[in-house]
Amino acid sequence: MNLRFRFCASILTAVAGLAAAGAPTSAQTQDRQHVVTLEELHKQAARPAESRQENEAAIRHLLSSDIGQKALKSANVDYQRVDNAIGRLNDQELAKLADRSRQVESDFAAGLISAKTLAYIILATVVIVVIVVLVT
Numbered sequence: 001m002n003l004r005f006r007f008c009a010s011i012l013t014a015v016a017g018l019a020a021a022g023a024p025t026s027a028q029t030q031d032r033q034h035v036v037t038l039e040e041l042h043k044q045a046a047r048p049a050e051s052r053q054e055n056e057a058a059i060r061h062l063l064s065s066d067i068g069q070k071a072l073k074s075a076n077v078d079y080q081r082v083d084n085a086i087g088r089l090n091d092q093e094l095a096k097l098a099d100r101s102r103q104v105e106s107d108f109a110a111g112l113i114s115a116k117t118l119a120y121i122i123l124a125t126v127v128i129v130v131i132v133v134l135v136t
Contacts, residue, residue, distance in 0.1 A: 052091060055098035059086055059129075062101040062122060067108075071119040072126065082126050085133040093132050097125060 062068055063082060072079055089097070104121050107113045113121075 048091070052094060055091075055094045056086055058098040058101045059094070059125070062105055062125070065105075067115055067118050068122050071122040074119070075123055075126065077126055082129055085129045088133050088136070089129065090136070097128065101125065 060083060063072065063079065069079065072082070086094070100121075104113070104118060108115075108118045
């Protein structure tokens with residue numbers, strides 16, 4: 001009986017030791033529950049606003065360039081009106097125009113398009129901005 005008692009006691013001790021080693025601490029439990037940190041959540045929340053600002057800046061950069069200003073003047077369009085209209089575009093429209101603006105500037109810098117073609121593209125961009133704002 002003494003042998004059985006010792007055997008059971010050693011098995012219970014081993015099981016209790018394994019259970020204690022495998023049980024998560026409160027810090028481990030919190031880490032598992034909060035996979036995304038608060039800082040990451042703040043960064044993710046700020047991304048759309050940052051993206052929108054970058055897109056607006058890309059379009060404004062194209063329109064405020066020398067060729068952009070000349071194109072606006074030749075069409076008798078006030079930059080301020082277009083600038084205000086840019087702020088009223090939805091995110092999807094803004095992203096599309098910003099991508100096109102970046103591409104046009106890149107192509108112009110590489111010499112793939114002429115200044116005259118760039119002016120036409122800028123005017124088309126202005127027309128698109130105005131139409132989208134008027135429709136929405």
